[in-house]
Amino acid sequence: MKLIRVGAPGAETPAVLGSAGERFDVSSITPDFGAAFFARGGIADLQQRWAAGEIESLPTLDPSARLGAPIARPGHLICAGLNYADHAVESNMAIPDEPLLFTKAPNTVVGPTDDVPIPRGATKVDYEVELGIVIGSTCRYLDSPEDVMSHIAGFVLSNDVSERAFQIERGGQWVKGKSCEAFNPLGPWLVTPDEVDLAGGLGLWLDVNGERRQTGSTTSLIFPVDILIHYISQFLVLDPGDLINTGTPPGVAMGMAEPAWLKAGDVVTLGVDGLGEQHTRFV
Numbered sequence: 193m194k195l196i197r198v199g200a201p202g203a204e205t206p207a208v209l210g211s212a213g214e215r216f217d218v219s220s221i222t223p224d225f226g227a228a229f230f231a232r233g234g235i236a237d238l239q240q241r242w243a244a245g246e247i248e249s250l251p252t253l254d255p256s257a258r259l260g261a262p263i264a265r266p267g268h269l270i271c272a273g274l275n276y277a278d279h280a281v282e283s284n285m286a287i288p289d290e291p292l293l294f295t296k297a298p299n300t301v302v303g304p305t306d307d308v309p310i311p312r313g314a315t316k317v318d319y320e321v322e323l324g325i326v327i328g329s330t331c332r333y334l335d336s337p338e339d340v341m342s343h344i345a346g347f348v349l350s351n352d353v354s355e356r357a358f359q360i361e362r363g364g365q366w367v368k369g370k371s372c373e374a375f376n377p378l379g380p381w382l383v384t385p386d387e388v389d390l391a392g393g394l395g396l397w398l399d400v401n402g403e404r405r406q407t408g409s410t411t412s413l414i415f416p417v418d419i420l421i422h423y424i425s426q427f428l429v430l431d432p433g434d435l436i437n438t439g440t441p442p443g444v445a446m447g448m449a450e451p452a453w454l455k456a457g458d459v460v461t462l463g464v465d466g467l468g469e470q471h472t473r474f475v
Contacts, residue, residue, distance in 0.1 A: 193239055194381040195225055195346070197260040198253045201303070204260040208238060208247050209381060215253040225382065226264035230328050230345050230432035235384055260303040262348060262382040263326055266435040269296045269376065270424060271322075271352055273366070275414050275439025282447030291415045291423050296352070297371035301435070304379040304470040308353060310456055311372040316356035317454040317474065320440035321398040321406050321462040324350035325417060326382055331430035337418035344421070345432070346382040347390075349467040351398075351460070352437050353377070356446050356453075378435070380468040388466055390417060396441055398462040400454070406462075408441020 197204035198215055206225050207215045218238065222229045241247050273292040274280040280287045302308070310317055328345030353376065359369025388394070393411035397404065410416070415423065420438060424430060445451045454460070454474050463469040 193235070193242060193384045193387065195235075195262050196379070196381055197225060197262055198257050199260065200258065201260065201306070205253060207253055208242065210248065213255060215255060216247050216250045217253050218247065218250060220250065224264045225262065227267060227431060227433035230326070235328065235345055239384070258303060259305065259380050261301045261378040262380065263378070263433060263435065265301060266298050266433050267431050268434040269298050269301070269437070270294075270434070271296060271370070271437040272415065272420055272439045275420070276408060276412050276441045277414055278412070278442040279440055279444065279447070282442050282444070287414065291420055293424065294366045294370065296367070296376055296437075300371055300374060300376035301378050302374045302376065304349070304377055304468070305472065306374060306377060307473050307475045308374045308377065309475055310454070311355055311358070314355045314358070314372070315453065316446070316451070318354045318356050318445045319398055319400065319405070319454060319460050319462070320352040320354060320444055321396045321464070322350045322352050322437045322440050323394060323396065323410055323464055323467075324348040324378065325421065325436040325438065327430045327432055327434040327436070329432055331421060331425040334422045334425040337422040340418040340421040341385060344385055346384045347388050347467060348378055348382050349380070349462065349464045349470060350435070350437050351377045351462055351470060351472065352440060377470050377472050380470070383467055394465040394467070396464050398443070398460065400452070400460055401458055405445075406441055406443035410438070412441065413438060
């Protein structure tokens with residue numbers, strides 16, 4: 193099942209994407225795809241209704257309307273840094289012995305085609321295609337990595353946009369270079385785990401103005417999804433609706449001999465197998 197949110201920013205309607213691209217309005221079932229929806233087992237409820245034919249009898253939404261992020265603003269947005277060995281090498285940083293974690297402001301989450309403003313004073317804006325994980329139920333001191341999948345609501349395409357000068361050259365934590373306005377385009381869809389071949393690996397790619405910059409596969413993650421979520425749960429509680437970014441493969445601007453930083457007018461297109469594509473303009 194693919195979940196989407198349709199409409200103007202701040203006024204999105206929750207919907208289920210049909211096999212022919214229909215956008216079935218499920219606002220009569222849930223007001224949004226947020227923490228309360230995931231906590232009450234909302235996805236299982238929608239899947240049961242789909243199997244019973246109830247969803248396809250609901251009204252449909254305008255197929256040309258804007259898609260917002262497929263989840264409401266998460267309570268917590270946690271990222272794994274340097275989770276691909278070749279990205280760590282291109283960044284001139286050591287391959288971590290255990291997951292390197294940082295946070296982004298939850299209000300960085302925007303839709304998959306929304307414009308991203310270049311921050312004031314920015315000189316080194318970068319892109320990072322990533323597999324995102326949406327938490328479906330509370331993760332607290334999980335006993336083992338084998339417990340993780342039952343706590344995942346679904347997977348999503350994420351762009352961990354970064355300003356490298358703010359991140360690395362200004363001292364302190366990375367949050368300054370990660371939490372600028374609209375620095376986490378998300379979606380287009382939230383895809384439930386039953387439709388994602390995580391074991392087989394998911395390909396990731398990203399283009400800037402039509403030029404391929406990043407190519408990778410989740411099979412190269414240093415800390416795979418199950419190990420990563422189990423690890424995080426030993427330090428903090430993950431709540432339903434929280435978003436985890438799992439890291440980016442090589443090819444970022446920071447890793448180039450002559451970095452091609454993003455500038456106003458650039459169009460970034462990216463995708464993950466089975467999770468759709470984003471088309472984002474920097475302004």
